[in-house]
Amino acid sequence: MWQTLKRHRYPYLFISPYLILFLVFQLVPTIATVYYSFTEWNGLRAPRWIGWRNYQLMMNDYMFSDAIRNTFRYWIVGAIGIMGLSLLIAMLLNSKVLRAKQFFRTATFLPYVCASVAMGLIFRMLFEEHAGLINEILLSLGGSRIPWLTSSAYAWIPVVILFVWRLTPWFTMIIFSGLLNISDEYYEAATVDGASGWQQFVRITLPLLNHILFFCFVTITVDAWRLFNESHILSGPGTSNTSLFELMYTSAFKNFKLGYGSALGVVLILILLGISLVQFMVRRRTGEI
Amino acid sequence: MSYKTKTVLRKSAVHALLWIIVAFCLFPVLWMSIISFKEVGESITGFNALRIQNPTLANYKRLFELxxxxxxxxxxxxxxxxxxxxxxxxxxxxxxxxxxxxxxxxxxxxxxxxxxxxxxxxxxxxxxxxxxxxxxxxxxxxxxxxxxxxxxxxxxxxxxxxxxxxxxxxxxxxxxxxxxxxxxxxxxxxxxxxxxxxxxxxxxxxxxxxxxxxxxxxxxxxxxxxxxxxxMLPVSDGLSTPWQVVLSGTTLVIVPSIILYLIMQTYQKSGQVAGAVKG
Missing domain, CATH: 1.10.3720.10 (MetI-like)
Structure with missing residues (x-):
């Protein structure tokens, strides 16, 4: 044992910082979160064990069901929006007839560089009910003002738009580099055989992008479940657009219900763990690792 | 339709679509920077936001005080x-x-x-x-x-x-x-x-x-x-900070990252960033 360690001391040494940091800042907090989730704790006195009470409370808490509903919306609408748009933009950028490629690539990537917090503030003003530009445009098109951030019914929409706006460039870039790897020969052969553009897209492009699209979907899923900045800055009335992660933050650090916040953290951990396992198994089966 | 007209049509469609997308990408950032130079008294409602009469640095000055x-x-x-x-x-x-x-x-x-x-x-x-x-x-x-x-x-x-x-x-x-x-x-x-x-x-x-x-x-x-x-700007000045001041703050946040990105862009070759994702 000692011999092996000594002989392979360099790789172990090189990996040890990661292992130590993981232990202290991920594994221990994760286990501790599970423990705290069974306690009542306001951060001042010692945590008091209350069994499953936090989880029972959660089941009857409308704020929790609101947060789950909202996060689900961000996930589904976000995934469809981001994947659809980034596939479209990537294909446009990869088009053979396109001039000034570098310019378009740089310009369409810019939203990803912009801080979501700053963009959230900007969106707050664009979506303002009485002075915002969005409603002004709606009015000039013959529509009526929509109380975007002041009504519970609409408050989730600006959040999801910001989420899609900011993340699309990242996935565009990933899909674009996937498109670069598809050999032109496939398309040439298909054209000779008389396949239409749509047929080529469905029969060649999509199957060959399979892995990449899956990777994108997994990443978007994780990003949606840990969404915080967008809904925190663009908060609507009550919990109308609160994300699960934001609810955890508010419960623990604003209302000082640290036990309940930890229980919400456990729910998040379980969801992320599930996603992680799925992607791990798929990657293994496709021989990627 | 001849092959040539088809190509021309296709080319213009691709470019037009991309220009629309670029407009959506850049607009919020441009809108923000324009408003950050407007006087607090000027109207920033709807389309008025885009017309500047007297460009001013007063918002930035206020920001530095806040x-x-x-x-x-x-x-x-x-x-x-x-x-x-x-x-x-x-x-x-x-x-x-x-x-x-x-x-x-x-x-x-x-x-x-x-x-x-x-x-x-x-x-x-x-x-x-x-x-x-x-x-x-x-x-x-x-x-x-x-x-x-x-x-x-x-x-x-x-x-x-x-x-x-x-x-x-x-x-x-x-x-x-x-x-x-x-x-x-x-x-x-x-x-x-x-x-x-x-x-x-x-x-x-x-x-x-x-x-x-x-x-x-x-x-x-x-x-x-x-x-x-x-x-925290929107609530830091008593109850509400004027939009112009908030937007000068967001400009100060966003502009450095855009500049940094453009600089690094010139050093990078294409397709590297996503290279870890295998197709």
Whole structure:
């Protein structure tokens, strides 16, 4: 044992910082979160064990069901929006007839560089009910003002738009580099055989992008479940657009219900763990690792 | 339709669509910068926002009175730069070990890295805060740097590039009497420089834009990063700060990251960033 360690001391040494940091800042907090989730704790006195009470409370808490509903919306609408748009933009950028490629690539990537917090503030003003530009445009098109951030019914929409706006460039870039790897020969052969553009897209492009699209979907899923900045800055009335992660933050650090916040953290951990396992198994089966 | 008209049509359609997309990408940023130069009295309702009568720097002046901009800026720059440099160092070191060494438990450890890649530390925020308080890092900028000095995703990404470093070079360096750390520093790092550069640009922008952790750990305004200060602008001036002032704050946040991105863009070759994702 000692011999092996000594002989392979360099790789172990090189990996040890990661292992130590993981232990202290991920594994221990994760286990501790599970423990705290069974306690009542306001951060001042010692945590008091209350069994499953936090989880029972959660089941009857409308704020929790609101947060789950909202996060689900961000996930589904976000995934469809981001994947659809980034596939479209990537294909446009990869088009053979396109001039000034570098310019378009740089310009369409810019939203990803912009801080979501700053963009959230900007969106707050664009979506303002009485002075915002969005409603002004709606009015000039013959529509009526929509109380975007002041009504519970609409408050989730600006959040999801910001989420899609900011993340699309990242996935565009990933899909674009996937498109670069598809050999032109496939398309040439298909054209000779008389396949239409749509047929080529469905029969060649999509199957060959399979892995990449899956990777994108997994990443978007994780990003949606840990969404915080967008809904925190663009908060609507009550919990109308609160994300699960934001609810955890508010419960623990604003209302000082640290036990309940930890229980919400456990729910998040379980969801992320599930996603992680799925992607791990798929990657293994496709021989990627 | 002839083949030629078809190509022309197609070409204009592609360009038109892309211009529309570019407009959507750039508009909010342009709108923000225009308003930040408008006088507080001027109308910013709807389309009026886009017409400036008297461009002014008054909003920026007000902004500097409201929040300690320079201190916050230094805090943001410090955490972004030190955070990026340390994470590059430790991730590339571990990535190198996984890519180029054979040792007992390598595969198990690597699977472990991948399995933990998607799990975010945020879910354990409550105990993390307790740990940080225990080690005295609450209200310290190091609380933003230390936990992320080595991340699973960074190790995974850099390892993919290290795999391509030829073993023969490493072996000949060993024969020449170079130590293992020396090989990493003098042989491996120069070869994977492009990967390091692209990972650095992603990391530094992500750290600059970081919001949750600084919001959680930093307790007073002299320790805040720019992002936290700016996020509090709407309520910092009594009940409401004028939009013009808020937008001058967001301009100060966004413009440096855009400039940084454009600079790094000129150093990068295409397709590198997403290279770790295999098709």
């Amino acid at each position: 929040i300690p901009i320079w201190t916050n800026l230094v805090n943001s720059a410090f955490t972004s730069i030190v955070g990026t440099v340390t994470t590059l160092f430790f991730c590339s070191l571990a990535g190198y070990a996984f890519a180029k060494f054979k040792f007992p438990g390598r595969n198990a450890l690597f699977y472990f890295v991948i399995a933990t890649m998607m799990i975010s530390a945020e879910a354990g925020a409550v105990p993390l805060f307790v740990i940080m308080r225990r080690v005295g890092l609450v209200n310290s900028l190091w609380s933003l740097i230390i936990p992320r000095m080595a991340t699973a995703i960074g190790i995974f990404y850099l390892r993919q590039y290290m795999l391509d470093v030829p073993d023969a070079i490493l072996d000949s360096a060993r024969i020449d009497g170079c130590g293992e750390f020396g090989i990493y520093r003098k042989v491996v790092l120069p070869i994977v420089k492009p990967a390091l550069a692209s990972w650095a640009s992603i990391t530094i922008i992500a750290r600059w834009n970081d919001y949750f952790w600084p919001l959680l750990y930093l307790r007073d305004s002299s320790k805040y990063t720019l992002m936290v200060s700016v996020s």
